[in-house]
Amino acid sequence: MSAAASTTADDAQTGQGPTRSQAIRRLVQGDLSSVRVVLGLVVIAIIFQVQESRFLSAENLTNLMLQITTIGLISVGIVFVLLLGEIDLSVGAVSGLSAAVMAVLSVNHGWNAYLAIAAAVAVGASIGFLQGSLFSRFVVPSFVVTLAGLLAWEGALLQVLGKTGSLNINDPKITGLANTFYSDTVGWIFAAVIIGAYGAVLAMGYRKRVSAGLADGGPLSLIVRFVFLSVLVIAAVAILNSDRGVPLAVMILLGFVVGMEYVAKRTTFGRHVFAVGGNAEAARRAGIRVNGVRVAVFTISGSMAAIGGVMAASRLFAVNQNSGGNELLLLAIAGPVIAGTSLFGGRGSVWTALLGALVIGSISNGMDLLSLSSAVKLMVTGGVLLLAVLVDAVARQQRQTSGRV
């Protein structure tokens, strides 16, 4: 009821000052969920820091970033699947299988590291393509197709690894992916490039809007965003530099998050993903090749799973029968959902892959520091996921009562 009432108030306002109410509405609709998650992160950090002073140390924060790389990368692909309103349960198994293929090619067959990695990504992409095609061509629920995949690819992983069930990776090009740290200078160069590029993008976008006569609210909000990001980047690099330096793994994760966010929000393809997730029939009638979009999204999901698997193998220096197993799959799906990507399709962003991985990683890392048992860890993570999904459901209900489906 209160939501409905506030909407009417909003509408009344609109008549007088469209720009202000528009800005408020944008903030509420677009950024509220990420603000919520950031607040959640702060609370988590305070709780753990109070109990264990090592939690916010530079060393532990660097470890945390390394720990979330795999989940974050897999979640990037999951976000696209969730935007369609679908699910991909095979990503864990696919990440394990792809990493195993890479390890076998590199260790047993002496392939060049980059070729082996490319082969792993190709395996993930092909699996995603196959599952996406089956799902869209035969209209089988994605849940079932990818559940079958989960079982089958886990079997394939065992098959590929053979009798030993484990392969140690010794090619430094592969192990370097997760174990390279840049010098302080390079770290600051990264910071300067990121801040400069962000500023340029904001400024160019604003200039284009002004010249088209569409500018609303002035550059203030852009300046706030720019300052916020700059402070964040500088702080992050300072912290990472005071330990081992900026890890290559973090740059890889950030690169994929930024790149895929661009794909989701700024390209025709991304727009079509949102359209299909929001109303597939409307998308079809608008001339969008709905099945093509679906296949492409599952291919992305498989590819990102493979990339995540490669990073996991690199960090572990090995691939074994547990690779891609355990709760990796569920955490990779839980992350974006916790951070505000809807399970019902059509709403979300790639940033939630990073934010969600941070939330899950922080909880897991903090409880490790406190030497809590796996039992407690799993129950707490489950509780957080449930809480996040409930918040999503309540937000959805409020949208519906206020006429927004």
Add this chain to the structure above:
Amino acid sequence: MTNGTPLLELEGVSKRFGPVQALDRVDFTVSAGEVVGLVGDNGAGKSTLVKAIAGINPADDGTIRFEGREVRINKPQDATELGIATVYQDLALCDNLDVVNNLFLGREERAAGIGQATRQLDEVKMEHETADLLSNLAVTIPSLRSEVGTLSGGQRQQVAVARSLLGDPKVVMLDEPTAALGVPQTKQVLELIRRLRERNLGVVVISHNLADVFAICDRVFVLRLGKAAGEFKAEDTTEEHVIGAITGLAENRENNEADREKSERKPEEEGA
């Protein structure tokens, strides 16, 4: 208002679904700058006729002429390419996308320059064109960037109509544009339909609401059991006449034998 050859001309169009003769040799025309009301009881064939023109369920038989030229409409793209746009009752909008994105859904403007490689969207251009189009149509929407799901039914209908105009069509068909709308919203949508006529478009409006039909239509075309059951100039007729044609009372009064046989196919309707 109507001059020369009609924009769209149907002659003897028939459509059969198994044993059901949904359209039986229907002749139908729309001219530029004319609003034609398409009325009839449930199952009279209104939607079938619109779908045949839109290429969703192509006609089995009969000829269709567009601007005097005989054409075949076998799929929706055929109709779109001719310049026939259809706004369906369910509007086919994506509630999670904003007004601009819905308007350009499936025909997004792409950015020039390096963005081309990734098929980058030109949001600014799309927003600009949306603002122009909506202000031309005098459609007021609080914010072009608000999600369509947050809009009222009337606003959503207007967005759907505006979207159909993006392809620069010559004929626009609207399926029940005022159903489920409140009085002020209905008024807005009817205003919008009048502006379509001012733009010299041919407009076909399916409606159950005779008050709305008489408010905007130049001509009323009645379908009954798949056959043309009367065509009236809106200014020369009354609601009673049209209702008579819709229900078949007028024909019964004239003791039209052929139609008597037709109506006996569905005796339960006569009983009710």
